Amino acid sequence: MNRRHFITQSTLLSGLMMTNATHALSAKSDLLSIPNLLCLWDFARKQPLRSKGKYTYQLQEPTNKIPVVNDGVLSENSLDIKEHEYLTIPRADCPGLNIRGENAQVTVLAWVKRQVKSRDNIECEAIAGMWNETQKKRQYCLFLNIRLHNSKSQVCGHISGVGGPTPGEKWCIDVSIGQTPVRYDEWTFVAMTYDGHVIKSYRNGQFDARADRNPYPYEGGIFEGGADGADFTVGAVHRLGAIGNDFVGQLGGLAIFDRALSADEIAQIHEQHPLPKPSVATLATGLNFPEGPAFAADGSLWAVELKGESLIQHRHGKLKRFHVGGGPNGIAIDKQGKIWFCDSAQRSIRRFDPVTGKTETILDKIDGEPLNKPNDLAFDSVGNLVFTCPGESRQEPTGYAVVRMRDGSARKITTEKYFPNGLAFSADGKTLVLAETYKHRLWKGNWNPATGEWTDAIVWATVEGPQGPGGPDGMAFGEDENLYVAVYGTGLIHVVSPEGKVIQKINVAGQHPTNCAFDPSGKLGLVVTEAEKGQLQQVVKNTKGITLFN
CATH class of the missing domain: 2.120.10.30 (TolB, C-terminal domain)
Structure with a gap:
């Protein structure tokens, strides 16, 4: 019996014997069985900030203690992130998330319920990744609301092979930008993938095509930041000399892979983990x-x-x-x-x-x-x-x-x-x-x-x-x-x-x-x-x- 079959059978048996509270176990098992998973945070009760998967990294709270609320997707819980709050893992403490190189691949998945912030009209929203604009140590990061190319509120996948701005530009503009806005106060499954050649953005399990921006061809690979490169951050990134580009809202799950998941895999994940219905x-x-x-x-x-x-x-x-x-x-x-x-x-x-x-x-x-x-x-x-x-x-x-x-x-x-x-x-x-x-x-x-x-x-x-x-x-x-x-x-x-x-x-x-x-x-x-x-x-x-x- 292979591992996927064993986990599936175990989940089915658990579902027959246990109450609805065990839904989180099923969710974790499905995702844990996907090849190349590095870290999965489902924010379940006992250790909500510790990841599962190949690496068990602990998210740190450098600003305020972020509330764990009883409203989630992968488990019964989610993080409720306010403006000017974020989480991080110092680079030295998470070598497994330091995805880099000419042939590097990455997938970032997140389940979010977006809320308003004071600068949502002019500022993008970082979900998770290794991305430090101040020190020109950009690698990869899932964003919302990049606001480039007449876009607003879409899912955006940022990749940099140079660490600094795109050559000849003020900012890094190597990014896939989806077509459909991520709505406020509504659970949404957002994702980015990079296979070494193309960056893609996904929304609610579907590839969200946009002319000239999604997919976005990029052959530059992922920057090697070195020992003093970017930390792993959730809910913000370092830019303009300070932490910013805040995401405000609930985070109901986060997963990082060192492989570009296929469109079918992402669609299946969305099907297996349905979103709570809007009210x-x-x-x-x-x-x-x-x-x-x-x-x-x-x-x-x-x-x-x-x-x-x-x-x-x-x-x-x-x-x-x-x-x-x-x-x-x-x-x-x-x-x-x-x-x-x-x-x-x-x-x-x-x-x-x-x-x-x-x-x-x-x-x-x-x-x-x-x-x-x-x-x-x-x-x-x-x-x-x-x-x-x-x-x-x-x-x-x-x-x-x-x-x-x-x-x-x-x-x-x-x-x-x-x-x-x-x-x-x-x-x-x-x-x-x-x-x-x-x-x-x-x-x-x-x-x-x-x-x-x-x-x-x-x-x-x-x-x-x-x-x-x-x-x-x-x-x-x-x-x-x-x-x-x-x-x-x-x-x-x-x-x-x-x-x-x-x-x-x-x-x-x-x-x-x-x-x-x-x-x-x-x-x-x-x-x-x-x-x-x-x-x-x-x-x-x-x-x-x-x-x-x-």
Whole structure:
């Protein structure tokens, strides 16, 4: 009986006799049986930082003690690496990982759940390898988010045969760059291989081809760093005289081989070690550009179909449509349970009564002119209605926002905006935040409900939008005081702290989230409307939203 057969049989027997806690043993056994494995870290309980395999090296924590959390892939655990934290093994203590030479080969596998860091817009993210840019002692390293050649957030395999920058370049640009971004807050299996001739990047078990960059031909071999070469580091590398290029997030497994695994082997590893499913559920599908979710007092969820000319009600798992015509957009629900909505096609603010089924136009002009394609709206603490009118202000700052006071009078509260869009009031009603979509920024100012004045408004936060159409859209405040912003074109909800910093990015299914709302009961968490797939989605969150005004 060969070793692979013996381990497989042992694993099957263990699975019959033991509980789900032994899944980690099966995972370790499968990987340990693959030829040329040097080190495997699965972060299991007893010695989470000691590797298994040919070499049993201990990762060291030079910054802070890195928490081991109960959420993993290869075992029940993973490391939760924060910004400015990393792990290392001094070069002298890990000679087996010193892969080098003209004919050297290497594979690095990692299971990651990526999170936001303060410099994620401009700085790459090192997963693991021997890579010291400061001393020009580069060898090999698995990265994310290299940001070369119009890339962002992809899996990147770096190899250097010279130690320093690529000849004639400022940096080392000998790197394979995949096509598909690694999403935030979602487990992803990432990998790089080098066979002495070609560097390749893999994502979730698949070779992630990209024209001219993946595969990347490279005949230079791997640099011999000598006795004072690079240490082995995890979560950062030495560059510009200091440790940096941080990876922030969870690491659920890490494996190093001195052989280039084949595409079939990597696909099989992915199949044998399935990733935990992301926490996004579909409440309704088949919707024609959904927007503007809002919860009524009876717990029902309302939204619109912008291109379906309808309002929709989701209650007890069932969907009901109410055809209203025009181009319904954002929604706000008043104390009587009536549904107020923007209508961009009819250039008006309209109101629907669920009891009678009747719809009436409340406002269609400002300063004697038709409203400029109203988009989103919200009530303040005394019942004044604020709404945005972006019109066609994608290229020119012709968008504005309006307040309709309780007495029916209306006036503009801000002008000269590039596509003003979503808006939200703070819990105390004294602050109004407004999204300027095509500038990828959020404005924040003081709100006076007695006078309907928005004063001292400043650019409070910026969010990273797509290169093409899109940016911050609808938004909702959580009771954690963070603002949850749907960023159209990115497939993400950005979580913005009270200080105006993006502290988390939450994945949704599809690239075009249009708006979001919290279930006041907490049962559904954060609900998102997504236009690409035409869905109402539930994002599981441990926080509720603030109570909205009506």
